[in-house]
Amino acid sequence: xxxxxxxxAISAAPSVLLAQTNFxxxxxxxxxxxxxxxxxxxxxxxxxxxxKTLTIQxxxxxQMQPNPNLPNDYRYLEVxxxxxxxxxxxxxxxFEGLNADTNVTWNGIRVVQSQGGALQMDRFELRNAxxxxxxxxxxxxxxxxxxxxxxxxxxxxxxxxxxxNQCRFYKNEYAVLGxxxxxxxxxxxxxxxxxxxxxxxxxxxxxLDQCVLDSNQMGFYFNPGYWYMPAKxxxxxxxxxxxxxxxxxxxxxxxxxxxxxxxxxxxxVDCNLDSNLFTNNELGxxxxxxxxxxxxxxxxxxxxxxxxxxxxxxxxxxxxxxxxRLCGNLEYNVGNGGNANLDLDENCxxxxxxxxxxxxxxxxxxxxxxxxxxxxxxxxxxTVVQKRVIxxxxxxxxxxxxxxxxxxxxxxxxVRLDAVATELKAMSVDGRLFDLPKKDxxxxxxxxxxxxxxxxxxxGYDRADxxxxxxxxxxx
Numbered sequence: 412x413x414x415x416x417x418x419x420a421i422s423a424a425p426s427v428l429l430a431q432t433n434f435x436x437x438x439x440x441x442x443x444x445x446x447x448x449x450x451x452x453x454x455x456x457x458x459x460x461x462x463k464t465l466t467i468q469x470x471x472x473x474q475m476q477p478n479p480n481l482p483n484d485y486r487y488l489e490v491x492x493x494x495x496x497x498x499x500x501x502x503x504x505x506f507e508g509l510n511a512d513t514n515v516t517w518n519g520i521r522v523v524q525s526q527g528g529a530l531q532m533d534r535f536e537l538r539n540a541x542x543x544x545x546x547x548x549x550x551x552x553x554x555x556x557x558x559x560x561x562x563x564x565x566x567x568x569x570x571x572x573x574x575x576n577q578c579r580f581y582k583n584e585y586a587v588l589g590x591x592x593x594x595x596x597x598x599x600x601x602x603x604x605x606x607x608x609x610x611x612x613x614x615x616x617x618x619l620d621q622c623v624l625d626s627n628q629m630g631f632y633f634n635p636g637y638w639y640m641p642a643k644x645x646x647x648x649x650x651x652x653x654x655x656x657x658x659x660x661x662x663x664x665x666x667x668x669x670x671x672x673x674x675x676x677x678x679x680v681d682c683n684l685d686s687n688l689f690t691n692n693e694l695g696x697x698x699x700x701x702x703x704x705x706x707x708x709x710x711x712x713x714x715x716x717x718x719x720x721x722x723x724x725x726x727x728x729x730x731x732x733x734x735x736r737l738c739g740n741l742e743y744n745v746g747n748g749g750n751a752n753l754d755l756d757e758n759c760x761x762x763x764x765x766x767x768x769x770x771x772x773x774x775x776x777x778x779x780x781x782x783x784x785x786x787x788x789x790x791x792x793x794t795v796v797q798k799r800v801i802x803x804x805x806x807x808x809x810x811x812x813x814x815x816x817x818x819x820x821x822x823x824x825x826v827r828l829d830a831v832a833t834e835l836k837a838m839s840v841d842g843r844l845f846d847l848p849k850k851d852x853x854x855x856x857x858x859x860x861x862x863x864x865x866x867x868x869x870x871g872y873d874r875a876d877x878x879x880x881x882x883x884x885x886x887x
Contacts, residue, residue, distance in 0.1 A: 430447065431451070433454050434451055435453055436457065439460055440463060441465075443467075444467045444468065449472050450471075452474050453475045456487050457489070459492040460491055465493070466496075467494070469502035469503070470499075473506045474507055474508065475516065477511075485515075487520070488521070490523065494529075496531070503557070505535070506537045508538065508539030511538065513539075513582070514562070515562070515563065516539050517539060518541050520540075520543070521545050522569075523547065524571075530544070533554075535559070536560075537558070537559070537563065539563065541564045541565065542563075543565060543566040546568075551595070552573065552595050553569065553573050554574045555574070555576070559580075559581075560581070561581045562582055565588050566580055567587045569589055572596060572597045573598070574600075577600075579602065581606060585609045587611045595616070599619050600621055600622065604624045604630070605624075606626045609632065610652075612632055612633070618644075618645070619631065619647055622647045623647070624647065624650070629652070629653065629657065630649055630652040630656055631644075631657070632657040632658065644656070648667070649670070649675070650668075650670050651670075651672065656675070656677070657674075661682065662682045664682065664684040668687070669687065669695065673694075675694060675712070679698045679702055682698060682702045684703065685705050686707065689712060689715065690709075691712065693712070693713045693714070694714050695712040695715045696715075696716055698732075700729075709738070712740045714741075714742055714743045715743065716732070716737055717746045717747075718746070720751045733868070734757060736758070737759070737761075738759070745771075745772055745784065746773035747781040747784055750780060750781060753783075756800075757882075758787075762788070763797070784802070786799075815830045816828070820882075822859050822885055822886075824858065826857055828855050829855075830871060830879055833854055834872040835847045835857050835871055837859070837868070837869055838869075839866075839867055845861065845862055859885050
């Protein structure tokens with residue numbers, strides 16, 4: 412009896428372990444693929460037709476069999492109806508090539524929004540595809556949580572806005588490649604991009620928050636044609652990329668870490684950068700145009716900061732660089748990126764000797780095609796100016812941009828200036844401008860009650876001409 416029981420158990424086991432379902436062709440009615448019948452081997456392309464739903468249960472594995480006759484004619488899963496693939500943390504849904512290992516062997520999932528195609532997906536894994544998920548231009552945002560994309564040529568290639576949370580992209584040629592031109596913003600949060608050739612090609616209204624971009628050839632770069640569109644970067648970690656962020660325009664960076672990259676941020680035009688740390692990079696950051704660079708630490712890079720005037724006419728003027736620590740960079744703490752003279756005397760270089768500071772500044776003293784850089788010597792706390800070194804009179808020096816007093820500072824309700832202004836604006840560290848109301852006839856007393864708590868740069872004007880700048884802290 413025991414022998415018959417053992418034999419019966421052995422003979423039954425393979426039927427459970429080897430359960431699979433072969434499928435190809437059209438889905439013309441609502442269909443469910445179950446875990447009990449998994450894996451589903453797709454022996455040809457599959458199309459979900461308009462008005463129909465393919466539901467894939469948690470734990471299902473979908474494997475696309477390569478085309479043996481036409482190895483470069485990749486098969487696909489096309490969605491003109493609805494694909495409902497909601498996995499769980501314990502049972503994600505897997506889409507992959509059959510016996511593909513790390514190779515690309517199928518085309519991926521196509522969603523045809525113009526025919527009503529829609530994806531309802533979460534907690535899934537997708538591998539081995541030329542275009543992992545590919546879609547048309549659409550104003551609806553796609554939401555995915557806990558997704559994994561590995562070994563794809565393009566992991567995501569869509570024209571829609573995205574919201575990704577806690578996803579992972581590993582060894583894709585291009586992880587996120589988009590062309591969204593709609594007003595709907597994209598948000599990628601808590602996601603890891605590691606060892607991709609290019610992690611993200613950005614497009615308008617993109618927000619990257621609390622993500623890790625590590626060991627990619629290119630971290631984040633802007634889609635040609637949309638390079639002038641803003642993006643937002645908050646609390647991210649960029650490590651060991653060749654280029655962490657390339658050519659951002661009108662973008663915001665706050666609380667990010669750039670560590671061990673060949674290039675940290677390059678070609679940042681009209682950007683706002685606040686409270687970031689750049690360390691151990693070949694180049695920490697280069698900024699141009701009307702960028703605002705404040706409260707950052709630029710430490711122990713080969714070259715720390717490059718500052719210059721933008722080469723395009725839509726961005727006149729030079730960056731504002733204040734309240735930063737530019738210290739301990741191996742070759743240069745700061746370099747002039749153009750022929751304009753710059754005032755950097757509101758930044759600390761962590762050195763007490765002016766000659767030692769100047770030795771780490773690359774400007775017209777080193778290359779006559781460049782402008783000169785004025786600077787200051789601070790005490791060891793980086794709070795008290797010991798000496799200002801003025802190599803050249805600049806507009807800001809001539810117009811008292813760093814000499815006008817404002818009291819009280821910090822201010823709560825109003826501030827009194829040492830110089831008359833016909834108009835006064837307050838610029839926050841993220842670049843927002845506030846018009847301040849005048850409280851006297853002379854133009855010396857101004858209200859700051861409406862300003863949120865923070866640090867501001869006051870811009871004083873006389874009949875629309877900028878006459879001075881000064882800093883002010885506001886507390887309530």
